[in-house]
Amino acid sequence: MTVLSPTSPALEPLPEVRIDKIPMLLLPVLALVALPLVHSFSTWVTLTFAGLAMGMIIFIIASGLTLVFGLMDVLNFGHGVFITLGAFIATSVMGRLAPWVESESLARNLAAVIPAMLAGMAVTGLVGLAFERLVIKPVYGQPLRQIMTTMGGMIVGIELIKAVWGGQSIPLLLPAAMRGSLLFGDAAVEKYRIIAVGVGLLVFGVMLWVLSRTKVGLLIRVGVQDREMVESLGYRIGRLFIGVFVTGSALAGLGGVMWGLYQQSVTPEMGSEVNVLLFIVIIIGGLGSVGGCFIGSLLVGLVANYAGFVAPKVALFSNIILMVAVLLWRPQGLYPVVKR
Amino acid sequence: MIRSLFSGDLPRSKVLVALLIIIFAGLVLTPFLFPGAKALNVAAKICIFITLVASFDLLLGYTGIVSFAHTMFFGIGAYGVAIALSNRPPTWGTVFLGVCAALVASLLLSLLIGLFSLRVKAMFYAMITLAVATAFQTLASQLSEFTGGEDGLTFKVPELISPSFSLREAPFLGVNLDGRVIAFYLLLVVTVVLFLVMLRIVNSPFGRVLQAIRENAFRAEALGYRTVIYRTGSSVLSALFATLAGCLLALWLRYNGPDTSLSFEIMLYILLMVVIGGMGTLYGSVVGATLFIFVQNYLQDLLKVANVGLVKVPVLRDVVHPDRWLLWLGFLFVLSAAKFPFGIVGKLRLGALKRS
Numbered sequence: 001m002t003v004l005s006p007t008s009p010a011l012e013p014l015p016e017v018r019i020d021k022i023p024m025l026l027l028p029v030l031a032l033v034a035l036p037l038v039h040s041f042s043t044w045v046t047l048t049f050a051g052l053a054m055g056m057i058i059f060i061i062a063s064g065l066t067l068v069f070g071l072m073d074v075l076n077f078g079h080g081v082f083i084t085l086g087a088f089i090a091t092s093v094m095g096r097l098a099p100w101v102e103s104e105s106l107a108r109n110l111a112a113v114i115p116a117m118l119a120g121m122a123v124t125g126l127v128g129l130a131f132e133r134l135v136i137k138p139v140y141g142q143p144l145r146q147i148m149t150t151m152g153g154m155i156v157g158i159e160l161i162k163a164v165w166g167g168q169s170i171p172l173l174l175p176a177a178m179r180g181s182l183l184f185g186d187a188a189v190e191k192y193r194i195i196a197v198g199v200g201l202l203v204f205g206v207m208l209w210v211l212s213r214t215k216v217g218l219l220i221r222v223g224v225q226d227r228e229m230v231e232s233l234g235y236r237i238g239r240l241f242i243g244v245f246v247t248g249s250a251l252a253g254l255g256g257v258m259w260g261l262y263q264q265s266v267t268p269e270m271g272s273e274v275n276v277l278l279f280i281v282i283i284i285g286g287l288g289s290v291g292g293c294f295i296g297s298l299l300v301g302l303v304a305n306y307a308g309f310v311a312p313k314v315a316l317f318s319n320i321i322l323m324v325a326v327l328l329w330r331p332q333g334l335y336p337v338v339k340r
Numbered sequence: 341m342i343r344s345l346f347s348g349d350l351p352r353s354k355v356l357v358a359l360l361i362i363i364f365a366g367l368v369l370t371p372f373l374f375p376g377a378k379a380l381n382v383a384a385k386i387c388i389f390i391t392l393v394a395s396f397d398l399l400l401g402y403t404g405i406v407s408f409a410h411t412m413f414f415g416i417g418a419y420g421v422a423i424a425l426s427n428r429p430p431t432w433g434t435v436f437l438g439v440c441a442a443l444v445a446s447l448l449l450s451l452l453i454g455l456f457s458l459r460v461k462a463m464f465y466a467m468i469t470l471a472v473a474t475a476f477q478t479l480a481s482q483l484s485e486f487t488g489g490e491d492g493l494t495f496k497v498p499e500l501i502s503p504s505f506s507l508r509e510a511p512f513l514g515v516n517l518d519g520r521v522i523a524f525y526l527l528l529v530v531t532v533v534l535f536l537v538m539l540r541i542v543n544s545p546f547g548r549v550l551q552a553i554r555e556n557a558f559r560a561e562a563l564g565y566r567t568v569i570y571r572t573g574s575s576v577l578s579a580l581f582a583t584l585a586g587c588l589l590a591l592w593l594r595y596n597g598p599d600t601s602l603s604f605e606i607m608l609y610i611l612l613m614v615v616i617g618g619m620g621t622l623y624g625s626v627v628g629a630t631l632f633i634f635v636q637n638y639l640q641d642l643l644k645v646a647n648v649g650l651v652k653v654p655v656l657r658d659v660v661h662p663d664r665w666l667l668w669l670g671f672l673f674v675l676s677a678a679k680f681p682f683g684i685v686g687k688l689r690l691g692a693l694k695r696s
Contacts, residue, residue: 075463138678143462145677147406148615152674155608159667163658272604276474279467316482320475 023295023334030299034306042186047305053193055301056200057262059294061255062278063207064248070224070288070337072241074136077147078154079252079278080271084161085127086120086253087260087270091170093119101175109175113261120257121250127157128249132242154272162268169267172260196258203251204294211290220244224288224337280319284326286333295334296326345536347543351623353692356685360623363630367528371521372513378637384524384592386633387531388585393613393625394538395581400611401619402542403574404554406462408607409469412476413450413579415602417442417586419480419487422596426488426495435498439587443580450579454572477602492597501526501591527588534584539622541577550574554620609636612673618683627684632669639665 031048038044065079093116094101100112135153139145174192181188211217223230223237231237259274260266281300285292303322307315314321326334343350351357363386366373370383396410420442421435428434453472460468480487487493499505501523508517515521541547549570552560561567590596609632617628640662647660658664676683682690 069463073463075467077466135674135678144404144406145681147463147466148611148677149674151608151611152670152677155612155670156667156674159664159670163661163664163667167663276470280471283464283467313482316478317475320471323471 020335023292026334027295027298027302030302030306034302034310037310038306042188043309045184045187046189047309048302049189049193049197051302051305052298053190053196053200053262053301054304055298056197056204057255057258058274058277058281058301059200059297060203060258061252061274062281062293062297063203063290064244064251065278066282066285066288066293067220067224067244067290068241068248069282071220071227071237071244072140073143074140074146074241074245075143076136076150077275078131078135078150078152078157079248080273080275081131081154081157081161082124082128082249082252082271083256083259083274084158084266084268084271086124086256087172087266088161088165088170089120089123089253090116090257090260091165091172091266094172101173104176106177109177112175113178117254117257120253124253124256125246125250128246128252129242131157131249132245136245158268158272165268167268169265172264172266174261174264192261196262199258203254207290216240216243277319280323282333284323284333286330286335286337288337289333289335292333292335299326347536347540349539349543349622351685351689353685353688355692356623356627356688359627359688363626371515371524375515377520380520380524382633382637384527385637386630387524387527388589388592389610389613389629389633390626391531391534391588392582392585393610393617393629394535394622395578395585396610397614397619397622397625398538398542398550398581399575399578400614401621401624402547402554403550403571404462404557405571405575406466407469407575408466408604409453409473409476410578410582410610411602411604411607412473413446413582414586414589414606415476415480415598416446416449417583417588418590418596418601419493419586420445420583421587421590422488422493422495423486425497425590426493430496430498430502432498435587435591439584442583442587446579446583447576450576451572454575455568473602473604473607477598477604480602481598488597490598492595492600494595497523497591497594502594523592527592530584530588534581535622535626538581542622546570546573551620612669614683615676616669616672616683618685618687620682621685621689624683624685631684635665635669639668 034047035041035044038047061079061083065076069075094112097112097115100108103109131153135149136146139149178192178195181190182194183189209217211221219230219235219237219240223240227237256271259270263270277300281296282293283296284299285294285296299322300319303318304315307318330336351360367383367386370379374380392410392414399405399407399410417439421438424434424438424441428437453469481490483489496502500519502519505519505522506517511517542550549560549565552563552565553567553570557567560570586601589601593600613628613632614625615628616631617626618624643660643662643665647662680687
């Protein structure tokens with residue numbers, strides 16, 4: 001009889017976390033493929049920045065959506081209403097601060113934009129809390145009814161927004177110092193796009209730090225992987241979920257403010273128009289994955305801008321084509337979350 | 341006789357029976373009771389939407405599939421008739437050709453979507469159909485030489501149902517029997533026939549399997565039913581009925597464009613009608629569609645009255661503004677979806693069951 005020698009598990013090093021790098025390569029590859037198609041280098045720089053800025057704003061909006069789905073299998077079809085709400089709050093706040101918006105000094109401009117963003121986030125966060133309690137809580141674990149109640153929540157929300165601000169589009173002007181473009185050689189890059197990329201990177205950085213370096217982040221990541229295990233260890237995942245939902249709503253509000261500034265006007269329908277784009281992004285990224293959502297957003301933004309320049313007719317379908325291509329390659333999205 | 345006409349699935353509630361009789365009688369007598377183009381138009385819309393909503397209920401209520409591509413098939417039907425009639429002489433043969441072409445297109449498209457994506461979870465399917473429908477709407481407005489683009493197509497219909505036609509010189513019971521009235525009755529007859537056919541389908545063995553899949557797909561599969569086949573069958577059937585509803589819409593309006601048949605707004609309206617009326621019962625679609633179209637067209641007048649009284653109250657004034665009719669239906673929708681999953685009809689039937 002042979003006795004298996006017991007090996008001490010403590011001596012073996014933990015397996016290294018392997019990061020799948022291939023999806024990350026997609027972005028530079030896409031940019032390089034687009035370069036010969038666009039012909040002119042300076043146009044390419046402009047388009048790339050436009051794509052990155054659009055992608056960053058989409059990421060800010062979509063990140064909450066994908067985390068909420070990962071954590072509780074709740075897909076909020078009404079996420080778009082927070083975008084609209086944030087943007088409309090911004091029109092009210094910046095309307096009050098009109099002299100600062102028109103001022104040439106950047107400091108005063110920031111003093112108008114930052115309160116608008118914070119107010120937008122605060123209000124959408126609070127509305128998100130109410131939305132979760134009233135619309136989502138009664139239908140936990142029932143996907144069919146969830147789709148309907150969240151859709152209905154969006155209809156009611158948009159009608160209420162129309163009741164408060166009226167149904168027309170409202171202009172949302174960029175502060176004076178953020179208008180215009182910077183020249184890099186021949187390439188003109190709009191100042192606001194640089195700001196959008198900066199804010200997007202900041203949000204992504206903070207989110208990565210929270211998810212990977214704090215206890216709350218650890219619980220969220222584990223919750224996405226295995227909800228029951230977290231619950232059985234005594235953590236109240238319900239509360240964690242509400243926190244994530246409120247944060248996600250607030251981020252959608254921030255994204256709405258930025259999207260409104262990007263488009264220079266705000267309409268009640270802007271949120272539901274972006275909705276389809278959000279779903280495409282989180283499907284591409286892999287439902288529940290923040291990293292996948294980041295890459296997916298940038299891909300969508302870049303492809304939309306390159307295609308818009310190279311082949312405008314195709315651009316209208318570029319998102320769908322991108323989604324089909326990604327799903328043919330990886331049916332679960334770029335970064336499949338393990339349990340699904 | 342009546343039992344077999346309704347495929348053994350009677351309303352099972354006295355209030356519901358009364359409601360259905362009122363709706364049916366109201367529709368039949370509309371040209372005589374309510375003169376004017378608006379009333380006839382509302383009645384025709386109700387007929388078209390009863391067919392459309394019932395076909396969506398086949399999918400959502402009976403099989404438990406959420407699809408956001410239903411207006412796509414509605415649009416295919418409307419465009420089929422519209423394109424045929426604007427390129428060829430306005431005869432019944434042309435209408436038939438358009439209907440057939442639209443049905444074939446819907447059949448192929450729904451088969452394709454079904455076989456590729458009905459294997460995934462409900463959420464995923466809902467998202468994919470949403471994306472496909474958006475792409476289709478863009479496509480329809482881009483192919484301008486074919487579909488008329490954003491402007492849509494205006495066309496002539498066969499002489500019998502065109503407004504200038506008159507069945508007899510003298511008015512009948514005070515109503516001039518012109519082409520519009522004939523078109524309306526044609527619409528009504530087709531709606532009743534299609535409704536009864538759908539009632540037959542959901543009460544057949546095939547329909548029972550669909551309901552089994554809705555309740556527990558895993559168990560249905562374990563009992564030996566190929567759920568993918570049945571799900572695809574259900575989505576193809578509902579697509580075909582939606583296409584027919586689209587054909588009716590085009591014939592009635594003598595116009596079709598992206599906003600009248602393809603817009604996402606209409607998709608939301610259908611969803612509201614199914615859920616408010618009651619999912620999983622075709623009578624719900626009759627009640628839901630009638631209520632919704634009625635509210636859409638007449639609640640505004642009612643709210644105008646309320647609004648005049650409230651001009652001085654700041655918040656309430658904006659909430660009961662005539663343009664906010666959708667707000668109230670939205671509330672009703674969320675409430676139904678969260679609290680009464682079987683809608684008005686489910687509530688009525690439950691009440692009748694408790695009393696007996």
